[in-house]
Amino acid sequence: MPPDEYNQPTDTDALRPRAGDWGAAEPELDYDPDAVPVVYPVATRWCWRCGETAAPVAGRCPWCNTWTDGELPRREPEPVLSLDDDPEDDWHTDAPRYAIPVRRPYLIPPIVIVVLAYAALLGTLIMCAVIVAVRGASTPDEIQEAQAFVEVASTLLTLGALALVWSRSRQKVPDGTMVLAWVTSVPVLFALLCLNLLFFTVLRELLKPLGVVEPERMKMTLATVLLICVQPAIVEELFFRQMTLGVLRKSMNMHLAVWITAAAFAAAHLGNILGMPYLFLVGAFLGYARVYGGLTLAIILHFVHNFAVVAYDAWR
Known part of the structure; x- marks a missing residue:
């Protein structure tokens, strides 16, 4: 029976780690807690609830904090199809974090x-x-x-x-x-x-007719x-x-x-x-x-x- 040439492992397949293999590293995000938050400018939108016109922050109205139809551009981490370097670097880690305004609570509402x-x-x-x-x-x-x-x-x-x-x-x-x-x-x-x-x-x-006196x-x-x-x-x-x-x-x-x-x-x-x-x-x-x-x-x-x-x- 002739060998199945199409099912033979290639050099690339041999190098790719599989789930369950010893030494297969889990992808991790390189999170820097000291990074400066980034806020992307967004066009102003009219809020359906409070009626204010403002730029949404993290998809919410900055006046009443309700969800609007305008969202900020979000970039999620994506895998890199290359294993030429350390597996920990195989993920994009430049996804921005968003500064959400925090209101100081009132002593009395x-x-x-x-x-x-x-x-x-x-x-x-x-x-x-x-x-x-x-x-x-x-x-x-x-x-x-x-x-x-x-x-x-x-x-x-x-x-x-x-x-x-x-x-x-x-x-x-x-x-x-x-x-x-x-x-x-x-x-x-x-x-x-x-x-x-x-x-x-x-x-x-x-x-x-009711006898009500007209005011002066x-x-x-x-x-x-x-x-x-x-x-x-x-x-x-x-x-x-x-x-x-x-x-x-x-x-x-x-x-x-x-x-x-x-x-x-x-x-x-x-x-x-x-x-x-x-x-x-x-x-x-x-x-x-x-x-x-x-x-x-x-x-x-x-x-x-x-x-x-x-x-x-x-x-x-």
Whole structure:
């Protein structure tokens, strides 16, 4: 029987170590613990959960740490088909390691600080309403004094709570949306003011048969502008659209965070319970203005809205 020439071992096969052979070295990685971590630049991507636009780090959003669709180039060790040198060198060992940002843990979770600050804000409003009722304050000057006390307390509360969660409440405006947000916010604000006029006109007509006394018209004074237009535009935007919305966006979908913040904004207006449905829409509008146009846009829109309402009520 002729020998099988195709099954004869070659010189290369004789030199190649087989599994189970004595002296066959297992491949090892040459890991250097002192090597400098390498981070590869990646194009910015929009995060589906927090709505931030940033470069993913190790496949995760650096803002909320959720998985994104952008991953860094990974190079796994590959075997070398040559045994001319030491078997320990038969593997590529230049696979990079990635520097993943590590956040310093908060002593108190930011969401807890937001909830406590909101509860303290509602408590301040309720306490002021009780004091006004007990003292029997009815004149415009007395009501303005109570309102000034509430706004000073809310300002201090907002600044203190925001300082505790500032790094967690930061928000980036997506690339290419700021100009569009500033342009489109003007007609939307005008539509909301028309809705405000229609809503409260119908509400007054419905309440007249019930004997509800129409509130006294506001006067366009410096104190009125400061207490109703300037202070709420700055402090309420810092509290709701910067702190509350910024913290919520790190733990849930951006749109859900906007509407939850709008509900909290409407519920905080305890002195205008009948207007809460309208204020809910205003809060959502200001939330999207903050997301796509920045905090400055939200503050300006809030001021213009309140100023237009005060001016109409004073001059109608």
